[in-house]
Amino acid sequence: MNIGIFGSSDPRETEAFAVANQIGQWLAKDGHAVVTGACLGVPFEAVKGAKSCNGVSIGFSAVTESDQHESVMGTPNIFYDRLVCIPKEYQYQDRLPVCKKYRNVSSLAFCDAAIFISGRWGTLNEFAIAYDLGKVMGVLSGIGKFSSQAKFLVDYFDKESPARIIYKNDPHALYLEVIKSSNATS
Helix, strand or coil: CEEEEEECCCCCCHHHHHHHHHHHHHHHHCCCEEEECCCCCHHHHHHHHHHHCCCCEEEECCCCCHHHHHHHHCCCHHHCCEEECCCCCCCCCCCHHHHHHHHHHHHHHHCCEEEEECCCHHHHHHHHHHHHHCCEEEEECCCCHHHHHHHHHHHHHCCCCCCEEEEECCHHHHHHHHHHHHHHHC
16 A cells, blocks of 8 residues: 655654654555655655665655755655656646645545644645545644644534544554555555
8 A cells, every 4th residue: 555654844853753764664564655745854754764674665746857856855866766746747837835735635646545743734734635535544643733733623624524534642553543444445
């Protein structure tokens, strides 16, 4: 399966980074691909974890050419088995903030499930997309700003969705439940 890892790029989120790296390792060991927005922080730590166990990583970049990726997005191309870029014909390809949202939709459409670790505005955007797409979603509660408020936001906005959201404080229990739920829906 293709499992997305989404979360904070804030360099102060060291606890979230360590968890993301561990989840990337579990995914690789179980034969799943790690899918990210090919950026720094939690996503990159998950990719590094997967690669440390010879796993597969697929990055969705917000640039149109892979040779631009490292200088713009900050992560080395060599960590990705596949780097998916924005189409060169995209009308807003010269506007990075717009391309980041395009990347978010594309990466989540590609995922079988998504795990959210910490996060801020960008993670909120990815979470909303996953919710609207009806994905299996895992939220690691208790780490970071977004993850601690996700359940409140879902309850507050009260929008129906076929999404299945799993909230857990324990990273391994969250991982196992996301994989189990993803297998049941595929």
